[in-house]
Amino acid sequence: MTESRPRVARTGSRPGHAGLPRLLAGLHSSGQVLSALDHERVHGPLPALRGGELIEMVQRSGLRGRGGADFPVGRKLRTVAAMGGSSRGGVSAVVVNGSETEPASSKDRLLFTALPHLVLDGALLAAYAVGAREVIVNVNESAEGSLRVLEGAIADRGDSRVPIRVVTGPDGYVAGEESAVIHRLNGGRPLPTFVPPRPFQRGYRGRPTLINNAETLAQIALIARFGDQWFRELGTSADPGSVLVTISGAVATPGVYELEFGTPIQDLLAAAGGLTERVQALLIGGYFGTWVEYSRAAQVRLARTDLRAMGATLGSGVVIALRASACGLTESARVVRYLAGESSGQCGPCVHGLAGISALFDALAGGTASERERLTLERWIAEVRGRGACHHPDGVARFAQSALQIFEEDVQEHRLGRCMARRVGVPVGAPSGSSAS
Amino acid sequence: MSTRLRVNPIACEGHGLCAELLPELIRLDDWGYPIIEEAEVPDELLDLAYRAVDTCPTLALVLDEDNLDRG
Ligand SMILES: Cc1cc2nc3c(=O)[nH]c(=O)nc-3n(C[C@H](O)[C@H](O)[C@H](O)COP(=O)(O)O)c2cc1C
Ligand code: SF4
Numbered sequence: 001m002t003e004s005r006p007r008v009a010r011t012g013s014r015p016g017h018a019g020l021p022r023l024l025a026g027l028h029s030s031g032q033v034l035s036a037l038d039h040e041r042v043h044g045p046l047p048a049l050r051g052g053e054l055i056e057m058v059q060r061s062g063l064r065g066r067g068g069a070d071f072p073v074g075r076k077l078r079t080v081a082a083m084g085g086s087s088r089g090g091v092s093a094v095v096v097n098g099s100e101t102e103p104a105s106s107k108d109r110l111l112f113t114a115l116p117h118l119v120l121d122g123a124l125l126a127a128y129a130v131g132a133r134e135v136i137v138n139v140n141e142s143a144e145g146s147l148r149v150l151e152g153a154i155a156d157r158g159d160s161r162v163p164i165r166v167v168t169g170p171d172g173y174v175a176g177e178e179s180a181v182i183h184r185l186n187g188g189r190p191l192p193t194f195v196p197p198r199p200f201q202r203g204y205r206g207r208p209t210l211i212n213n214a215e216t217l218a219q220i221a222l223i224a225r226f227g228d229q230w231f232r233e234l235g236t237s238a239d240p241g242s243v244l245v246t247i248s249g250a251v252a253t254p255g256v257y258e259l260e261f262g263t264p265i266q267d268l269l270a271a272a273g274g275l276t277e278r279v280q281a282l283l284i285g286g287y288f289g290t291w292v293e294y295s296r297a298a299q300v301r302l303a304r305t306d307l308r309a310m311g312a313t314l315g316s317g318v319v320i321a322l323r324a325s326a327c328g329l330t331e332s333a334r335v336v337r338y339l340a341g342e343s344s345g346q347c348g349p350c351v352h353g354l355a356g357i358s359a360l361f362d363a364l365a366g367g368t369a370s371e372r373e374r375l376t377l378e379r380w381i382a383e384v385r386g387r388g389a390c391h392h393p394d395g396v397a398r399f400a401q402s403a404l405q406i407f408e409e410d411v412q413e414h415r416l417g418r419c420m421a422r423r424v425g426v427p428v429g430a431p432s433g434s435s436a437s
Numbered sequence: 438m439s440t441r442l443r444v445n446p447i448a449c450e451g452h453g454l455c456a457e458l459l460p461e462l463i464r465l466d467d468w469g470y471p472i473i474e475e476a477e478v479p480d481e482l483l484d485l486a487y488r489a490v491d492t493c494p495t496l497a498l499v500l501d502e503d504n505l506d507r508g
Contacts, residue, residue: 194445347446352468382464391446 020234022242023111023218024258032112033149036157039117046121047224054129054224055081061228062240063220067097067213068316070304073220075150076210080200081130083208091132092207093183095199096123098139098146098214099169099176102286103338104318107244108214110256112139112146115218117152120164122217125224127162130210135244136166138181142171173342177390178211180344191344192390197347213316215244235261239303245313247272249321250279263302269321278324281406285315287335288395291328291406294321311402325422329410332403333358334363350393353384356402357400367414374411378404440483441476441501449497458489
């Protein structure tokens, strides 16, 4: 589905801190790294905040985590700080989750390779706020560029009150799950653990640990400088601020874009150069995400309320436009197969359930599945939810369920040995005469 | 206070004893792994629930007493 590796791009080029870009301010068009000096020129120096101040600001800002779960960041900071205060060793670390194992996402890599100081600022500020002893940046083994730039950036900025180090974790979808990251930092294999205890209770070195997505921490670096009111100048009251979205598929200029929450999906696609051909559906939220018919998606905004009404969430900020001439069913079967193969193999329901779901999906796409098998598939999708140690099965279930819904007609056609994708000129799911006006 | 059932899916090997003892609350999926249909254990089943916890060969069945943390 991601035919080309998304290119780096940005919206607008307004300097200063009104409007956009915010996170992507100062981004070199060549993708070259912004030095510590230039970073400070763009955003100003790291502010000195009194204890508790940052946490309050972040809480008032309404910022939510950008690693996929939408968790309120202020509440997490407060909880970790409190846990640290009441446990003997205090908070061991702030861990930057930069695994970015979602194949269709490249926002965190963009931050690491081009704007590393924003992430490092945010991680340090968070470490000061929760009283953490160190900052650990966890990036993927395959992201050699990120590792190199981050190490250079850490050297470039000189000493900080709290030491920063970069570690690499293995590739693989599940390796980015927070308990897997912590387990690996503790010397174990990169596999999720049974929770609770969660990282904020007992994480790195068995002590309370703050783990946040790289973009989440970059947002904190801006909130600390410009305030929560400034943060809320963009976005909606329920979804304040801006967000990094990796847009790919049938758009002219795939890449990472910083957009304001509340942006119409039409404008989001326009930001990525517009559609290159007719599109039948959007995959919103990445491989753990939800297929939405293009005709419906085109009428809503990039906002949790709008997306929820269609059963979708933005997840880690991925939007993929599926062209009308592609077979959504075949594409979905491929994604399910990939995700089933990414199970860490620890939990029976995940191992067997996802393998079973994938096999039936393949049969559905191949046109060989009976009606009974389709019903079994639906039952397995429902049954696998909530039954893994981590949310991997839940993400797969969400994706698979939405695929069954959106591509229902394709299922019927495949059974008859036809594929809608091959019927030239018949746009699947495209608005029939009632285009949004 | 409520008592809730939970399975540690990493430890669980699908022996199925829990579903035998607590068919009112637990059934097995097509591969023999437990599905908790009703996590909240009613008072009259508490004794059986504790027995199920003790009987599980891999100690995968957990009883949480309160609503601390179950994401
Ligand atoms: C299978 C799986 C894979 C995940 N991979 C990532 C990842 O690559 N990067 C990330 O930031 N979060 C990932 N997450 C989410 C993390 O577990 C965690 O929620 C997140 O790092 C918290 O940061 P946030 O609150 O700033 O979003 C994954 C979750 C699951 C279930
Ligand atoms: S649910 Fe799946 S991916 Fe998550 S820990 Fe269990 S086996 Fe691994």
